[in-house]
Amino acid sequence: MGALKYSRQRESIKELVQSRKDHPTADMIYESVRQIYPNISLGTVYRNLSVLADMGEIIKISTSEGADRFDGRRSPHNHFICRQCHKVIDLEMENIDYIMEKAGKNFAGDIDSYKVHFFGLCRECIKNKKND
Amino acid sequence: MGALKYSRQRESIKELVQSRKDHPTADMIYESVRQIYPNISLGTVYRNLSVLADMGEIIKISTSEGADRFDGRRSPHNHFICRQCHKVIDLEMENIDYIMEKAGKNFAGDIDSYKVHFFGLCRECIKNKKND
DNA sequence: ATAATAACAGTAATTATTACTGTTACCATA
């Protein structure tokens, strides 16, 4: 009941997100996919991003600033968010999954995943700061 | 230029957030503060929550689901978010600040803070699941 | 006291996202 049915719009959205290294918002993805399907609806983009995130094909990143961002990278990884320009950058760092066990020690629920966001200034914003 | 000026509304918001152990939304705080200042404006609540968070007096927690939440606890700590009922719970766990150094190793920017959100099911939602 | 301005209440506007409606495309079965 309620089986997932193929759609080229979803396929296109998925491929687009997975091919990009930046972390686009729903709106940015909408603008891109429109070049292939000119009358795709923004609602369709939102719905499919949500479905793809639920399936684990893409990752949804919620920041304090503005719209949610999406990441098509398969392997698990963490993110840096610049507090100046709000850019999101993938971090190449060693696995820290063991923090889940530490978190679960004095906790009565069941922890199955986590997200870490690191904050600070990116290289560009540090550079710009010096030229004041 | 632009020095911070005292206001009893801000004071009240700050005390309220810091006295609560749940993690209220702006709207919940609004409803509470209205019992003291019946004609306080929702905009005032938002503005002051933002100011207080910038000053580090309270913490802003952005989840994927619904409105942002606020936490008045002084000591640094991490949060668990239930993927069923979306409740936010403070975690009593050992300090893991060293993950910042691990994150900074192959990164060209400057990391100064981080936020970890752990996900899963809380005790109540596990209990409810069994009674199906 | 007075003057400068941060903060306010009230309201309007914006942004991001979700829901609704009639139509189309996918896919299983005949």
Next chain:
DNA sequence: TATGGTAACAGTAATAATTACTGTTATTAT
């Protein structure tokens, strides 16, 4: 290779959360 069931669609309306605007009030320095 028709046909029927329904997921997905485009287009649009609605909602939720947050921010901005405007005229007035409160705080603080002089």
